[in-house]
Amino acid sequence: MSQRIVIVEDDDDQRNNYKDAIEKKGYEVVAYDSKESALIGFEGALPDLVVLDIILKEETDAGFELCRALMAKDPTLPIIFLTERIDEIDKISGLRMGAWDYLSKPISLNYLTVRISSLLHINQSHAESGDGAHAGMASEDDILVGELAVNSEAMRVTWKGQRVNLSATELRMLANLIEKPEYAVSYESFMNAAMESLVTRNTINTHMHNIRKKIRRVDPSFTCIKSEYGYGYRWTSES
Amino acid sequence: MAGGVTFSLRAKISLLAVPVLGLGAFNLYELHGAAQSLDSYQRETQLQKVRYFAKTLSEQEVVREALAAPPLLLHRVRGELLRPVSAGRGGVTQIAPEFQLDGFDSEWRPLVSQVMRSANADIKVFLAEGETKLQMFIEVRDALTGVPPDAVQINYYDHWRQKYSVLLRLKPKIPLLQLEPKFVGEQEGRPVAGDIWSAVMRTGDAGFVIEAEGALQQVAATAELRIELISGQTRQIAFFGDELEFGLPIQSTANLGDALNDLGSGETRYWLTDRYGHIRASDQLTATAGATTTKTPGSRPLFLSRWINGVSLLLQRRLLQFTAEGDVLPHRESGRKLLELALNGATGAHSVARNNETRAVNASYPIVHGGQTIGTLLISDDSKSAFGADILLDILGPVFASLIITLGAVFLLLWLMIQTIVQRLGRLGHETNISVARYGNLRESYLQKEISTGDEIGTLVHNISDILSWLHQHNQFLERMPRTLRHEINNPLNIVSTSLQNLADEVPSAGTSKYMDSARRGVLRIGSIVQYLADAVSLEESLKSADREIIDIGSLIEKYIANCRQTHKGVQFECHVPRHPVYVEVSDYRIEQLMDKIIDNAVDFQTKGTSIRIQLTTLRNKAQIIVRNYGPKLPRHLENNLFASMVTERPEAQTSRLHFGLGLYVVRVIAEYHNGDVRVANLENEPGVSVTVSLPRVLVHKGAAKKGA
Numbered sequence: 042m043s044q045r046i047v048i049v050e051d052d053d054d055q056r057n058n059y060k061d062a063i064e065k066k067g068y069e070v071v072a073y074d075s076k077e078s079a080l081i082g083f084e085g086a087l088p089d090l091v092v093l094d095i096i097l098k099e100e101t102d103a104g105f106e107l108c109r110a111l112m113a114k115d116p117t118l119p120i121i122f123l124t125e126r127i128d129e130i131d132k133i134s135g136l137r138m139g140a141w142d143y144l145s146k147p148i149s150l151n152y153l154t155v156r157i158s159s160l161l162h163i164n165q166s167h168a169e170s171g172d173g174a175h176a177g178m179a180s181e182d183d184i185l186v187g188e189l190a191v192n193s194e195a196m197r198v199t200w201k202g203q204r205v206n207l208s209a210t211e212l213r214m215l216a217n218l219i220e221k222p223e224y225a226v227s228y229e230s231f232m233n234a235a236m237e238s239l240v241t242r243n244t245i246n247t248h249m250h251n252i253r254k255k256i257r258r259v260d261p262s263f264t265c266i267k268s269e270y271g272y273g274y275r276w277t278s279e280s
Numbered sequence: 281m282a283g284g285v286t287f288s289l290r291a292k293i294s295l296l297a298v299p300v301l302g303l304g305a306f307n308l309y310e311l312h313g314a315a316q317s318l319d320s321y322q323r324e325t326q327l328q329k330v331r332y333f334a335k336t337l338s339e340q341e342v343v344r345e346a347l348a349a350p351p352l353l354l355h356r357v358r359g360e361l362l363r364p365v366s367a368g369r370g371g372v373t374q375i376a377p378e379f380q381l382d383g384f385d386s387e388w389r390p391l392v393s394q395v396m397r398s399a400n401a402d403i404k405v406f407l408a409e410g411e412t413k414l415q416m417f418i419e420v421r422d423a424l425t426g427v428p429p430d431a432v433q434i435n436y437y438d439h440w441r442q443k444y445s446v447l448l449r450l451k452p453k454i455p456l457l458q459l460e461p462k463f464v465g466e467q468e469g470r471p472v473a474g475d476i477w478s479a480v481m482r483t484g485d486a487g488f489v490i491e492a493e494g495a496l497q498q499v500a501a502t503a504e505l506r507i508e509l510i511s512g513q514t515r516q517i518a519f520f521g522d523e524l525e526f527g528l529p530i531q532s533t534a535n536l537g538d539a540l541n542d543l544g545s546g547e548t549r550y551w552l553t554d555r556y557g558h559i560r561a562s563d564q565l566t567a568t569a570g571a572t573t574t575k576t577p578g579s580r581p582l583f584l585s586r587w588i589n590g591v592s593l594l595l596q597r598r599l600l601q602f603t604a605e606g607d608v609l610p611h612r613e614s615g616r617k618l619l620e621l622a623l624n625g626a627t628g629a630h631s632v633a634r635n636n637e638t639r640a641v642n643a644s645y646p647i648v649h650g651g652q653t654i655g656t657l658l659i660s661d662d663s664k665s666a667f668g669a670d671i672l673l674d675i676l677g678p679v680f681a682s683l684i685i686t687l688g689a690v691f692l693l694l695w696l697m698i699q700t701i702v703q704r705l706g707r708l709g710h711e712t713n714i715s716v717a718r719y720g721n722l723r724e725s726y727l728q729k730e731i732s733t734g735d736e737i738g739t740l741v742h743n744i745s746d747i748l749s750w751l752h753q754h755n756q757f758l759e760r761m762p763r764t765l766r767h768e769i770n771n772p773l774n775i776v777s778t779s780l781q782n783l784a785d786e787v788p789s790a791g792t793s794k795y796m797d798s799a800r801r802g803v804l805r806i807g808s809i810v811q812y813l814a815d816a817v818s819l820e821e822s823l824k825s826a827d828r829e830i831i832d833i834g835s836l837i838e839k840y841i842a843n844c845r846q847t848h849k850g851v852q853f854e855c856h857v858p859r860h861p862v863y864v865e866v867s868d869y870r871i872e873q874l875m876d877k878i879i880d881n882a883v884d885f886q887t888k889g890t891s892i893r894i895q896l897t898t899l900r901n902k903a904q905i906i907v908r909n910y911g912p913k914l915p916r917h918l919e920n921n922l923f924a925s926m927v928t929e930r931p932e933a934q935t936s937r938l939h940f941g942l943g944l945y946v947v948r949v950i951a952e953y954h955n956g957d958v959r960v961a962n963l964e965n966e967p968g969v970s971v972t973v974s975l976p977r978v979l980v981h982k983g984a985a986k987k988g989a
Contacts, residue, residue: 052775054775128763249869271842
């Protein structure tokens with residue numbers, strides 16, 4: 042039985058394009074064009090993953106309201122925000138509500154389908170392994186660099202054994218950075234890793250800045266991410 | 281604005297004073313000319329009058345006889361205290377021709393004496409004059425005479441007037457006599473004026489008498505008679521009047537007085553002299569006594585009236601330039617000169633001032649009979665009823681004075697009003713200035729001061745406030761525009777992008793088409809434009825959440841330039857940073873963003889083959905990052921708005937990268953966020969541009985800062 046994906050997007054063209062692309066990957070897709078129709082649809086069985094736009098018709102925060110309603114029903118439900126609202130405050134709000142990822146338009150359909158597939162896989166793994174996803178313990182699938190453990194499949198990052206909550210994009214960037222520890226990684230490399238259709242240096246700097254801040258919350262002495270000014274970043278074990 | 285001298289509103293108003301004062305000066309000049317003409321006319325009129333009167337007098341037999349007769353010994357004392365007691369006109373009494381200096385009053389008895397009382401004495405004074413002599417007889421009855429009731433000894437010094445002196449002084453301070461009797465009975469006084477004056481003093485029980493005679497020529501035309509009695513250590517001054525007029529017999533016969541009175545006008549004063557210059561007749565006792573008129577201020581306020589009168593008098597003096605003289609007839613200097621002229625057969629006329637206020641016109645004319653000058657006639661006219669310069673000035677003077685004061689007051693009020701307006705406009709300008717920040721950002725969306733006033737300035741403030749409000753709304757619209765655009769463009773852009781991807785999936789041949797590539801590039805380009813605009817506009821907001829840390833900016837720049845050498849192949853970079861750390865408190869990736877923009881500009885505008893020089897210098901409190909490139913100079917028209925958004929001088933299609941004129945705007949915003957600033961200037965001696973970013977230094981202890989993150 043194919044997994045069921047719900048798309049909530051008020052624009053017909055975009056909704057149909059998403060639907061077509063995702064269906065081609067073998068998923069069952071149900072699409073809604075408004076908050077009200079989506080809420081009615083969610084009254085039955087919940088889907089395996091939900092893709093939400095934030096602005097629906099005249100309602101500027103409809104996506105957030107839907108997210109809140111879905112989290113109330115099932116906190117483990119993978120939710121992806123796909124929106125043109127890319128201000129930092131919106132990203133933070135969306136992720137704090139429990140969304141698994143926050144993607145901006147214009148989107149690469151390949152990236153979208155890969156993210157859907159990845160998150161479904163992660164969710165399935167979580168279901169099979171109980172609450173392992175929320176534990177700080179490393180597993181054999183983790184990439185270990187010094188005190189850092191990154192599991193891209195499980196979307197899990199730990200520093201010195203403590204869980205660090207990164208967004209999917211941040212996790213991808215960190216994973217890209219530690220592929221070659223002690224080597225400088227260029228901005229272009231990060232842009233490719235982000236897999237978003239439009240990534241600027243400023244976007245990467247913002248992501249790296251957020252990664253540093255989040256790790257420093259569990260370890261204020263963290264200094265392993267070094268700026269290679271004018272080029273990119275470097276992971277170093279030097280403190 | 282074209283070059284040239286500009287004046288402030290205050291200066292322009294002040295310049296208005298020039299034509300106003302010029303007009304006043306011109307009017308005064310014209311008035312001066314008119315007054316001079318009238319004065320000349322009045323002198324001529326006076327001459328005609330005196331000529332006529334002199335001719336009339338010369339035709340009268342009685343006048344001719346009177347003038348031919350020898351002068352009589354007469355006396356006259358002028359002044360309140362010594363006014364003759366006799367009611368006769370001029371106090372005229374004839375003295376016996378045989379005068380003897382003997383201390384007895386026999387020849388003085390027919391005369392009417394002047395009597396006055398001082399604190400300790402009753403004093404009689406007789407004065408008389410002949411052709412060359414002046415005689416006086418003074419009788420003093422004082423309380424110091426006699427034997428005091430409590431005296432125990434009556435001896436040689438039986439008079440308490442043990443030591444006293446009588447000092448007669450005549451102007452100008454000529455001491456005539458000083459009598460210091462050693463004992464009672466000594467009669468001879470000691471004349472101090474040599475043998476010119478002689479005197480005899482007699483003392484008695486009730487006082488003493490002095491009879492004296494001296495040269496008339498020693499006495500001025502007017503003189504003061506002072507008798508000082510000095511007794512013991514006490515000095516008493518018996519003061520006998522303010523002025524005496526010598527050489528001025530009033531009238532030899534009643535006929536001359538009658539002749540003068542027949543001349544007519546009570547406003548004109550006359551003096552008739554003989555051929556020796558002695559005044560033989562005058563009308564002065566009946567002329568102007570008590571005739572002084574008092575100007576009434578009318579309805580003018582007292583303060584204003586004083587001002588107007590003062591200015592008017594000042595104008596009269598300046599306009600006519602007459603000589604101020606005392607109230608001495610016939611005006612001492614003027615009368616003497618006119619008398620000399622007339623005695624020599626000539627005529628003359630003068631304008632003189634009397635009592636520093638009123639003006640008089642004097643004239644003289646010889647009285648000729650049988651081909652000989654037998655006398656002169658002097659007249660003095662201070663009539664205000666006659667038409668003349670005084671009348672003109674009396675009328676126009678206050679008018680002009682009022683005009684000048686009014687003009688001054690109006691100008692002062694105007695100046696104060698303009699000053700108030702200038703101050704209000706200044707406040708408005710100041711508030712408007714501080715409402716708009718540099719580069720056009722609004723700090724306030726409305727004005728607060730002067731907004732409540734209902735006049736034109738208040739309306740102007742309302743209008744400017746409305747404009748600020750509209751501008752604020754417009755700025756908000758512009759600031760929201762990129763986000764709105766991003767929202768409105770990203771959705772259709774996403775449609776295009778996802779449609780292209782589905783198309784490529786559905787039609788594999790289309791996916792490899794060059795047109796598909798072009799479409800993808802176009803989508804990417806549009807997305808970049810929107811993203812860059814949104815990033816730039818939200819920069820200030822996103823900077824608020826940026827974390828700062830203290831880093832060595834020298835290390836950051838060294839690393840940055842080292843990486844630039846890798847990313848900008850073929851571009852030469854010179855990097856000079858101090859060997860010692862230079863600490864600043866910054867958000868490092870924002871400084872990197874700042875450097876990105878500056879280096880991008882330097883690379884784009886550099887002349888091929890030249891190097892880009894990056895230098896970090898330190899001043900006392902700040903660090904300066906200076907980036908120089910050699911290439912085209914900065915156009916002048918960009919100097920003031922180079923740091924505003926959407927400003928670019930980059931030629932079209934110069935590079936393949938996107939340029940929206942946001943680079944230096946981003947540099948400025950980041951520099952200002954770090955409490956620094958940025959300046960762009962052309963190189964002085966060679967073509968090229970330098971960009972200088974100043975950041976405040978932080979003094980830290982060793983090891984307390986990061987080494988360039």
